[in-house]
Amino acid sequence: MSRPATSATSTAATPAQLWTRARGAALVIALVLIGGIALATVRSTDSHGALDPRSADPKGSRAVAELLRSHGVTVTLATTLDEAASATGSGSGSGSTLLVATPDLLTHTQQSALLGATRNSGGRTVLVGAGRSSLPILAPAVTSATSIPVENRTPDCTLTAATRAGSAELGGERYVTDPAGPADTCYPADGLPTLVRLPGPGTTDTVLIGSPDILHNDRLDQQGNASLALQLLGSRPHLVWYLPSLTDASATADTPDDDTTGNFLALIPSGWLWGTLQLAIAAVLAAIWRARRLGPLVTERLPVALRASEATEGRARLYRKANARDRAASVLRGATRTRLAPLLGVPAQAAHSSDHLLPALSARLPETTADPRTLLFGPAPADDTALIRLADQLDALEREVRTS
Known part of the structure; x- marks a missing residue:
């Protein structure tokens, strides 16, 4: 029996998703640029600065x-x-x-x-x-x-x-x-x-x-x-x-002294220093505010129904990305043992015990050509091909039990 073909699902973000994520930062950058251009335009009309005897602006002299x-x-x-x-x-x-x-x-x-x-x-x-x-x-x-x-x-x-x-x-x-x-x-x-x-x-x-x-x-x-x-x-x-x-x-003829940092800060207008301090405080408060939102996890209904095949495919992609063949094989074998136990009359608490499950399976399928011990309790697959073969063999074993 052939396995159904699985559709490829792309995990890359679409252009619409990228725009949704970046539009907030883009808006802030645009406002800063517009403000800077406007400020530069306004100041460009003044040929001189504050306390300049040639300047006719409000702070001129x-x-x-x-x-x-x-x-x-x-x-x-x-x-x-x-x-x-x-x-x-x-x-x-x-x-x-x-x-x-x-x-x-x-x-x-x-x-x-x-x-x-x-x-x-x-x-x-x-x-x-x-x-x-x-x-x-x-x-x-x-x-x-x-x-x-x-x-x-x-x-x-x-x-x-x-x-x-x-x-x-x-x-x-x-x-x-x-x-x-x-x-x-x-x-x-x-x-x-x-x-x-x-x-x-x-x-x-x-x-x-x-x-x-x-x-x-x-x-x-x-x-x-x-x-x-x-x-x-x-x-x-x-x-x-x-x-x-x-x-x-x-x-430039002044000899640098030990208070170089202090001399440099003295050249910065006090408004810039206070503005930098206020921005730093705002950033800390914003970080605290955002951190408080990450509270304990709560259970809630999903807004949409998620198909089991999509969840299975997504988990499989994660296993493949991490090369976790041992973990994938363990999950496949554990699920098969859990489904076989009630079919063989084995208690659920003994489903993962080879001493209880394998005798019951041998009694049910005395003429099977499969090796139940290797399939259900064997080592991890060596490569992806062996993992796929293991999945097919587990499916075949389960079908054989159900039809016997």
């Missing part, structure tokens, strides 16, 4: 630069340390005002060179947002404290520029000064100033501004921001607006 020019102050933009030092030295009389937009971007070598160029220049140095990376060299008598949000604050000091301007929007970095020192401390936040003036030799002085908001285009017309900015930056006839750049050749 073109408005205050134009106001200074209208009051007779010459504004010179410098993007390298050499340009800043040269332009500062070109001032005459009472010197020049040097505004350093982001002093924390300067390396230690650059900070030392900048301090040497302005120490006895007779001018004013304005440091915007100076923190722990720049204060030890540029303003060693001052240390930074925890930053604070920008708010409308009152001067609470005797500095002429502050008293004339009145309340202004300050915050950001807060500073700790020596109470016995000659510093002017203004616009306090929780007891610590956000604006400090440090007098130097002669007419030289240094001004620390905790945040750049009073110089931004979108904040200049609020409170006394414009008045305070004009008085701090327009006290000399010449203003050098220094925008430190990571492409400045002088930045």
Whole structure:
């Protein structure tokens, strides 16, 4: 009797299944790309960045630069340390005002060179947002404290520029000064100033501004921001607006120190660091959420009826993939013994015992040509051909018992 042909069943995923699995990740990637392109498009319309005296965007400083020019102050933009030092030295009389937009971007070598160029220049140095990376060299008598949000604050000091301007929007970095020192401390936040003036030799002085908001285009017309900015930056006839750049050749001349990682992290905006931390926390929470869904197994009805032939074929494919001929032969023999036992009058608990099953089988089929012991309790097949032969012989033995 010929065996029925089995239909080949492919286990490869179809294109529809692949799309169903990948569409979520594809959607996320598409949203990220669209967001990046949109952000790049919006930013491409701005030729300059924050605190740039040429920029007319909300965070730029073109408005205050134009106001200074209208009051007779010459504004010179410098993007390298050499340009800043040269332009500062070109001032005459009472010197020049040097505004350093982001002093924390300067390396230690650059900070030392900048301090040497302005120490006895007779001018004013304005440091915007100076923190722990720049204060030890540029303003060693001052240390930074925890930053604070920008708010409308009152001067609470005797500095002429502050008293004339009145309340202004300050915050950001807060500073700790020596109470016995000659510093002017203004616009306090929780007891610590956000604006400090440090007098130097002669007419030289240094001004620390905790945040750049009073110089931004979108904040200049609020409170006394414009008045305070004009008085701090327009006290000399010449203003050098220094925008430190990571492409400045002088930045590569700094000797690497032991805190290389800290210096690198200092160059990364704090928003990126906080964003990375939030993403990491979100990833951990998502992993915990997904892990909680993998609870204990429960029994439920299958949504469709699964044919026995498909289940048998699937299990056979797994055995073949793992080369588990011994396991497959054991399953075939065990199933045959289980079916033969009730036909031979052998109890179910003795179906897998050769001492009980083989005598009953010999009594039922005294003239059979098959070797029941080898078929039902023999060794594992050596190859796939022997396994198929074993399956055929077991089927033939079972049919012979049923027809006897």
